[in-house]
Amino acid sequence: MMRRPPGERGAALLTVLLLVAVMAVIAATALDRLTLATRIAGSAATVDQGRAYSFAAEQIALRRVADLVGRDPAKLTLAGDWLGRDFVLPLPGGEGRAKLADANNCFNLNSLVAETAPGRFSQRAGSMRQFGELMTLLGIDPGQAQAIAGAAADWIDSDSNEGPLGAEDNAYRAMPGAYLPANRKMADVSELRAVRGVTPKIYAQLKRWICVLPATEPVRLNVNTLAPEQAPLIAMLVPGEITLGDARAALAARPAGGYGSSVRFWEAAPFEGFDPPTDVAEQAGVTSRWLSLTTNVTMGDGFLTAVSLIDANGGAPSAGLAPPTIVRRDWGEAD
Incomplete structure (x- = not known):
């Protein structure tokens, strides 16, 4: 029987311990990844279920809007206590809340232009003056207000010619992180932050007063x-x-x-x-074509927000001729 030198005693034990340590690390990593994958799958399932509940809330809201419009297509009032009211939707394992708001009662940034031909937009002077006046009434310096109104109209209109107080390609190329104006309708109010002259403070002042609707007609409020x-x-x-x-x-x-x-x-x-x-x-009208539905769905630790824009006219020239439809849907909270 061979005798091991004293310096080699315990080598086998160390080898075994090293293998056990490596296997423990591999097992822990695999378990951690399995746990993460399970959570991701669970979150995805929760989101899918939350979206399904949001779609259901939209259908309920569309029926509610159809009922409101059907009462008197020529006039929409507060009758029925629908505006800004939280409607609770009991759900299996959670809760949903839906709230309707009048999306007409804001300054539509896309009204700064008129669509003179499909996809072609020219500035609307009257709307620019109204936007400038709104900003002035909210405490923004009149000079800044007019400059922002002009720059916002230039941002949307189809040409590359600067208006008297506007800003086109050259103005934005000269900025840090140069970019170009969109020359199309805005898709979200957050686009206004990219317009020359709009600071974070000004945007915060304006945010609750402005909106972006698919149409470019002049603002039409519901008094x-x-x-x-x-x-x-x-x-x-x-x-x-x-x-x-x-x-x-x-x-x-x-x-x-x-x-x-x-x-x-x-x-x-x-x-x-x-x-x-x-x-x-x-x-200053008495009807509302555009309504917004905010749906909040809570399921366990999951939370989902959806904001849907409803066309109460259903694409028809006036209310009551077609059923209301969803024209836009945004997931998540606004910026």
């Missing part, structure tokens, strides 16, 4: 769903001629059944003696 604190949206319609106080008073004095027409609205006591131009007067 039957506007809250008195949204008076700047009325005051912007005729720059310098309507005070915030008068606009707020007219909205606060709204009849219980709402105003029957834009004519009735402009005849309210706070506007006595004021006669706005016909095209501007019609911007």
